[in-house]
Amino acid sequence: xxxxxLHEGYIGEVKDRVENYGGNxxxxxxxxxxxxxxxxxxxxxxPDLPFAEFLHKVMPESFGAHPDFxxxxxxxxxxxxxxxxxxxxxxxxxxxxxxxxxxxxxxDTPGAMGIGNAGV
Amino acid sequence: xxxxxxxxxxxxxARYIIAALEEDNPQAVVIHQPAMTRVECEGAxxxxxxxxxxKLGRDWDVQELQLSxxxxxxxxxxxxxYFHLFWKS
Amino acid sequence: MTTKKLNIKDKxxxxxxxxxxxxxxxxxxxxFPYEEFEGIKIVDWDKWEDPFRMTMDSYWKYQAExxxxxxxxxxxxxxxxxxxxISDPRYVNxxxxxxxxxxxxxxxxxxxxxxxxxxxxxxxxxxxxxxxSIDELxxxxxxxHAMSHYNKFFDGLHSxxxxxxxxxxxxxxxxxxxxxxxxxxxxxxxxxxxxxxxVLTSLLFVPFMSGAAYNGDMAxxxxxxxxxxxxxxxxxxxxxxxxxxxxxHEDNVxxxxxxxxxxxxxxxxxxxxxxxxMDYMLPNxxxxxxxxxEVYFEEGGGALFKDLARYGIKPPKYSEQSKIEKQHISHxxxxxxxxxxFATAFQTWIPTDKEMDWLSEKYPETFDKYYxxxxxxxxxxxxxxxxxxxxxxPMLCQTCQIPAVFTEQDDPTxxxxxxxxxxxxxxxxxxxxxxxxxxxxxxxxxxxxxxxHQIFQGNCGGPEVxxxxxxxxxxxxxxxxxxxKNSDDMKRWKQWKGVA
Numbered sequence: 001x002x003x004x005x006l007h008e009g010y011i012g013e014v015k016d017r018v019e020n021y022g023g024n025x026x027x028x029x030x031x032x033x034x035x036x037x038x039x040x041x042x043x044x045x046x047p048d049l050p051f052a053e054f055l056h057k058v059m060p061e062s063f064g065a066h067p068d069f070x071x072x073x074x075x076x077x078x079x080x081x082x083x084x085x086x087x088x089x090x091x092x093x094x095x096x097x098x099x100x101x102x103x104x105x106x107x108d109t110p111g112a113m114g115i116g117n118a119g120v
Numbered sequence: 121x122x123x124x125x126x127x128x129x130x131x132x133x134a135r136y137i138i139a140a141l142e143e144d145n146p147q148a149v150v151i152h153q154p155a156m157t158r159v160e161c162e163g164a165x166x167x168x169x170x171x172x173x174x175k176l177g178r179d180w181d182v183q184e185l186q187l188s189x190x191x192x193x194x195x196x197x198x199x200x201x202y203f204h205l206f207w208k209s
Numbered sequence: 210m211t212t213k214k215l216n217i218k219d220k221x222x223x224x225x226x227x228x229x230x231x232x233x234x235x236x237x238x239x240x241f242p243y244e245e246f247e248g249i250k251i252v253d254w255d256k257w258e259d260p261f262r263m264t265m266d267s268y269w270k271y272q273a274e275x276x277x278x279x280x281x282x283x284x285x286x287x288x289x290x291x292x293x294x295i296s297d298p299r300y301v302n303x304x305x306x307x308x309x310x311x312x313x314x315x316x317x318x319x320x321x322x323x324x325x326x327x328x329x330x331x332x333x334x335x336x337x338x339x340x341x342s343i344d345e346l347x348x349x350x351x352x353x354h355a356m357s358h359y360n361k362f363f364d365g366l367h368s369x370x371x372x373x374x375x376x377x378x379x380x381x382x383x384x385x386x387x388x389x390x391x392x393x394x395x396x397x398x399x400x401x402x403x404x405x406x407x408v409l410t411s412l413l414f415v416p417f418m419s420g421a422a423y424n425g426d427m428a429x430x431x432x433x434x435x436x437x438x439x440x441x442x443x444x445x446x447x448x449x450x451x452x453x454x455x456x457x458h459e460d461n462v463x464x465x466x467x468x469x470x471x472x473x474x475x476x477x478x479x480x481x482x483x484x485x486x487m488d489y490m491l492p493n494x495x496x497x498x499x500x501x502x503e504v505y506f507e508e509g510g511g512a513l514f515k516d517l518a519r520y521g522i523k524p525p526k527y528s529e530q531s532k533i534e535k536q537h538i539s540h541x542x543x544x545x546x547x548x549x550x551f552a553t554a555f556q557t558w559i560p561t562d563k564e565m566d567w568l569s570e571k572y573p574e575t576f577d578k579y580y581x582x583x584x585x586x587x588x589x590x591x592x593x594x595x596x597x598x599x600x601x602x603p604m605l606c607q608t609c610q611i612p613a614v615f616t617e618q619d620d621p622t623x624x625x626x627x628x629x630x631x632x633x634x635x636x637x638x639x640x641x642x643x644x645x646x647x648x649x650x651x652x653x654x655x656x657x658x659x660x661x662h663q664i665f666q667g668n669c670g671g672p673e674v675x676x677x678x679x680x681x682x683x684x685x686x687x688x689x690x691x692x693x694k695n696s697d698d699m700k701r702w703k704q705w706k707g708v709a
Contacts, residue, residue, distance in 0.1 A: 122512035122513075122515060122516065123512065127437075129434050154419070154422050154423070155422050155430060155434065156434070182217070183217075183263065183267055183271060184271070186271045186275075186438050186441075187271060187274055187275060187438065188438070189437070189438040189441045190434055190437040190438065190441070191410070191411070191414070191437050191440060191441050191444065192441050192444065192445075193444075193509065193512075193513075195260070195445075195448065196260035196261065196445045197260075198217070198260065198261055198262055199216075199217060199218065200216045200217040200218075207512070207516055208516065
């Protein structure tokens with residue numbers, strides 16, 4: 001479907017083109033069943049960031065405050081990008097793993113259902 | 121059938137408008153709430169200028185209703201002599 | 210012979226509709242360039258019925274009466290230090306939210322109705338829209354006057370217009386109205402007059418105005434009742450426009466249905482901010498958001514859509530979803546505001562034990578299970594001196610611009626993730642409703658000025674969040690934002706009341 005414009009050929013200016021982010025791009029990260037975080041977090045990262053650095057630097061900064069974080073069993077974590085499952089390979093970059101501009105990375109830590117097992 | 125309602129401020133004038141509504145609409149239900157009064161009825165409410173004037177003791181324009189009105193539900197038919205609130209179905 | 214007086218119907222017709230003319234030497238399409246592009250077909254504008262037949266002289270007379278009464282009360286309120294009679298200083302944060310989120314929308318409404326008041330080909334619609342435009346400007350003025358008294362004594366009220374255009378949560382109401390104003394005149398009326406001012410109006414009015422009454426805010430209550438009599442005219446315009454469009458041509462029905470679906474959803478999302486105000490911010494509660502939704506939308510809206518069924522109109526899409534969400538959204542939103550309290554132009558707090566018990570009672574299926582654990586954890590952290598804040602910035606929905614805090618209908622511990630790809634770009638949404646709206650008019654919503662993305666682009670100053678708050682948002686950082694209990698507002702209140 002499309003806008004019904006007053007004049008034919010109406011094009012809207014895309015405010016969030018990746019070119020506007022100086023070589024970086026927006027990545028969203030959400031932790032399933034951990035609603036202590038009201039919404040997934042939005043970050044500006046480099047597409048060339050190796051996953052290892054994402055895991056060891058970005059993730060603790062973003063989620064380290066949660067009591068469950070320290071005891072996460074990383075090998076059993078299930079990862080998705082934009083709804084599709086992916087295997088985290090430490091040497092691969094975010095871009096190589098399929099993370100695009102404004103993509104949503106979700107991670108699920110089976111068994112860890114948040115504070116009080118309430119999904120918090 | 122659906123209910124129409126009219127909600128009026130707790131003012132002196134509104135007291136007589138409500139009295140007129142009660143007289144002309146025997147099925148109407150009057151509900152008092154903080155700072156306002158709600159008058160509900162199945163199907164329709166009829167407010168007649170003549171009845172209000174009789175209660176108020178002075179001449180009254182139907183449009184003076186605006187000064188006491190808070191909100192309403194239903195289709196409106198406004199006239200010199202009456203204010204009619206109704207649903208069609 | 211006695212002079213005959215014109216009756217109200219004739220007087221109205223002669224002084225309004227009969228002042229219109231037909232174009233004899235100009236193309237009517239050039240005079241009314243916005244009439245046809247939406248696809249709405251009007252066969253006969255004469256079928257437009259004016260529910261309230263106010264001529265301009267009546268309008269001035271009765272509006273002037275209302276103003277005299279109203280401003281006398283504002284003066285009395287100010288002279289008697291009415292702000293000291295509120296239930297609890299936390300209440301003023303409701304006023305801050307209203308002044309920054311809602312008052313500027315009245316200004317947008319004034320502009321929107323002025324525009325359509327010129328563009329409709331039918332004189333009845335033009336007159337009604339022009340009067341509403343003036344009403345909306347009146348509402349801006351009376352709200353500013355009602356609330357300006359609080360600005361003398363409390364923080365966060367100093368720059369509502371500036372904040373409305375920049376602050377992250379205020380882009381939600383701002384973009385709502387910009388969407389309506391960027392639409393054609395018929396969509397504007399279905400969006401504003403029908404969906405907002407008729408279907409959903411009580412869900413804005415009751416929380417704020419009854420909230421004011423229950424919490425000792427005489428100024429706002431009085432403004433509310435004074436404005437509501439204008440709103441009664443607006444409601445009837447909403448009902449009239451819907452009936453008129455639907456009766457004009459059967460081709461209008463699917464277009465109107467689409468607008469009803471869209472604007473119900475946009476209104477529902479916008480009102481989530483009001484839901485949290487009702488359940489969490491009012492110290493004396495009026496009713497729960499769930500109760501309000503049941504009375505004013507499920508029952509009240511139910512009667513309305515029964516009336517419209519004869520035109521082939523169905524209740525809005527996702528109505529059923531709203532009935533599930535009503536038990537969740539207020540809790541989700543206050544958690545969002547509390548955890549983002551460093552960036553709100555009002556104070557935030559953890560509900561008291563008594564308030565949590567009220568929430569348990571009102572939300573027996575959801576509060577204790579999903580939301581009390583958050584507050585208890587937050588309280589433990591506060592007591593340890595480790596007050597929890599959201600670590601960065603949240604993902605926003607491309608359409609409603611609210612952080613993506615809404616959850617799946619069958620699992621309130623799961624964020625709702627929806628997305629679309631359009632012309633090689635990826636867009637995220639909080640719900641099916643918001644995704645549908647984007648997918649229907651992508652060229653409109655790709656233009657969204659999303660606060661988080663704009664901050665990331667460097668368009669809101671910085672580089673630190675504190676710079677953005679102080680310079681771009683013009684917050685008095687440390688006074689306008691953060692926790693109620695340590696605030697200057699609270700300190701002053703205690704001084705006035707002579708308590709420790």
